[in-house]
Amino acid sequence: MDRLVIEGGLGLSGRIRVGGAKNAALPCIAAGLLSDGPVTLSGLPAVSDIRTMLKVLEGLGCAVTRTPSPDGLELTAAIRAVELEKGELRAPYDLVKTMRASILVLGPLLARYGKASVSLPGGCAIGARPVNLHLEALQRMGAEIQIDKGYVEARVPGGRLKAMDHTFDKVSVGATENLLMAATLADGVTTLRNCAMEPEIGDLVDLLQKMGAKIEGIHTATLVITGVATLGPCEHTIIPDRIEAGTYLCAAAAAGGDVVLDRVVPEHVRALTELLDRCGCTLTERMGQDGPQLRIQREKGQKLRARDITTAPYPAFPTDLQAQAMAVMTQANGISVIKETIFENRFQHAMELERLGANLRIDGGTAIVAGASPLMGCTVMATDLRASATLVIAGLVAEGTTTVDRIYHLDRGYAGLDTKLQGVGARIHRVSGGTV
Numbered sequence: 001m002d003r004l005v006i007e008g009g010l011g012l013s014g015r016i017r018v019g020g021a022k023n024a025a026l027p028c029i030a031a032g033l034l035s036d037g038p039v040t041l042s043g044l045p046a047v048s049d050i051r052t053m054l055k056v057l058e059g060l061g062c063a064v065t066r067t068p069s070p071d072g073l074e075l076t077a078a079i080r081a082v083e084l085e086k087g088e089l090r091a092p093y094d095l096v097k098t099m100r101a102s103i104l105v106l107g108p109l110l111a112r113y114g115k116a117s118v119s120l121p122g123g124c125a126i127g128a129r130p131v132n133l134h135l136e137a138l139q140r141m142g143a144e145i146q147i148d149k150g151y152v153e154a155r156v157p158g159g160r161l162k163a164m165d166h167t168f169d170k171v172s173v174g175a176t177e178n179l180l181m182a183a184t185l186a187d188g189v190t191t192l193r194n195c196a197m198e199p200e201i202g203d204l205v206d207l208l209q210k211m212g213a214k215i216e217g218i219h220t221a222t223l224v225i226t227g228v229a230t231l232g233p234c235e236h237t238i239i240p241d242r243i244e245a246g247t248y249l250c251a252a253a254a255a256g257g258d259v260v261l262d263r264v265v266p267e268h269v270r271a272l273t274e275l276l277d278r279c280g281c282t283l284t285e286r287m288g289q290d291g292p293q294l295r296i297q298r299e300k301g302q303k304l305r306a307r308d309i310t311t312a313p314y315p316a317f318p319t320d321l322q323a324q325a326m327a328v329m330t331q332a333n334g335i336s337v338i339k340e341t342i343f344e345n346r347f348q349h350a351m352e353l354e355r356l357g358a359n360l361r362i363d364g365g366t367a368i369v370a371g372a373s374p375l376m377g378c379t380v381m382a383t384d385l386r387a388s389a390t391l392v393i394a395g396l397v398a399e400g401t402t403t404v405d406r407i408y409h410l411d412r413g414y415a416g417l418d419t420k421l422q423g424v425g426a427r428i429h430r431v432s433g434g435t436v
């Protein structure tokens with residue numbers, strides 16, 4: 001099993017190019033099911049979740065060609081979904097269990113083929129993560145759904161979903177994406193209310209519009225979709241990954257230094273940059289040759305101020321950056337109260353941070369961090385994707401050697417994290433298998 005070994009205590013300096021957004025790429029790949037294609041997606045990050053999603057589509061009968069970028073950190077995939085109805089249209093447990101986002105094939109399959117069999121994703125380290133919102137809304141569009149032997153068995157009598165006016169009980173990124181895709185080929189005008197407004201949904205709307213979908217309300221909580229008979233081929237480049245960008249901003253804030261991020265949308269990381277600004281970092285936006293850049297500076301010896309954080313749906317502070325921001329708060333003077341409102345079990349990184357020397361307490365959905373604490377390197381265990389990134393950040397801060405074990409979690413969502421950090425002066429390297 002691979003691990004990362006980090007010699008901490010150094011500041012970071014240099015430039016990092018942010019990759020394509022994993023969480024935008026996943027629904028865009030699922031959208032490839034909605035037309036014969038080819039749907040050609042560029043800027044897909046070369047991470048295991050993307051490989052899994054492409055395998056799910058191949059398992060459904062799609063032809064997928066992959067072209068890696070010269071640096072191997074991204075790929076372009078061309079998806080052709082032709083005559084899939086001849087097959088089983090089944091997304092099996094073996095793939096789905098490694099990645100919940102596989103449920104995103106359900107809406108497109110029902111919309112285009114009127115049937116689907118998708119494994120239930122099951123539990124997840126960060127909380128229960130049910131799919132009731134997806135299923136209830138698809139049923140309202142006319143899908144008949146049963147749960148049989150752990151699978152969502154769904155069919156649409158008559159073959160075509162019906163439009164509806166629907167208000168989601170809770171804001172859900174995945175349910176918004178699934179229903180948005182389903183509605184593009186439905187009969188009539190669908191209105192989805194209380195939608196999530198994450199930038200990844202805007203990217204999906206953008207892709208679907210290029211395929212010929214009729215959607216109004218992009219970037220708002222109400223999406224109005226006029227169903228069309230067919231969708232066509234298109235080419236699309238995935239937006240930059242705001243969570244990856246945010247992770248590097250947190251790394252620079254916690255370890256100190258002067259880092260410039262290339263290929264970033266500053267608006268997408270505003271909740272974090274405002275926080276880091278209030279903590280005492282200097283953030284500057286400027287226009288570079290390849291688009292906007294974001295620079296973060298924290299001079300050696302400059303003290304950070306503790307600030308409170310509450311996670312909530314976009315544009316508020318993202319749950320996917322809560323863990324990384326906690327690592328920053330271990331280095332800030334004062335008390336930081338961190339409230340997690342999206343997932344019920346998302347503080348597993350806290351115990352590992354304590355092992356490195358952080359001073360914190362968990363009380364239900366609230367973490368209280370008292371800083372600044374000197375961190376000392378030791379061996380820590382990654383428990384989920386973003387928790388792993390947090391331990392890397394803490395390792396960059398800690399004196400001595402930190403070994404982060406079980407980094408297959410990290411490989412689900414970060415392409416070249418170790419090489420990108422090496423590029424800004426971090427002493428970090430990957431050790432494959434065995435003991436260190």
Ligand code: UD1
Nearest residue numbers: 023101129130131132133134171172173174175320342343
């Ligand atoms: C997506 C992101 C994930 C991020 C999360 C919240 C992807 C691939 N993943 O996950 O990285 O942390 O948004 O920003 O884009 N819920 C229900 N019933 C449902 C669906 C969700 O109760 O049917 C609840 C969840 O348990 C959670 C909340 O709604 O408490 C938000 O979850 P949701 O936005 O659906 O997260 P995902 O789409 O799974």
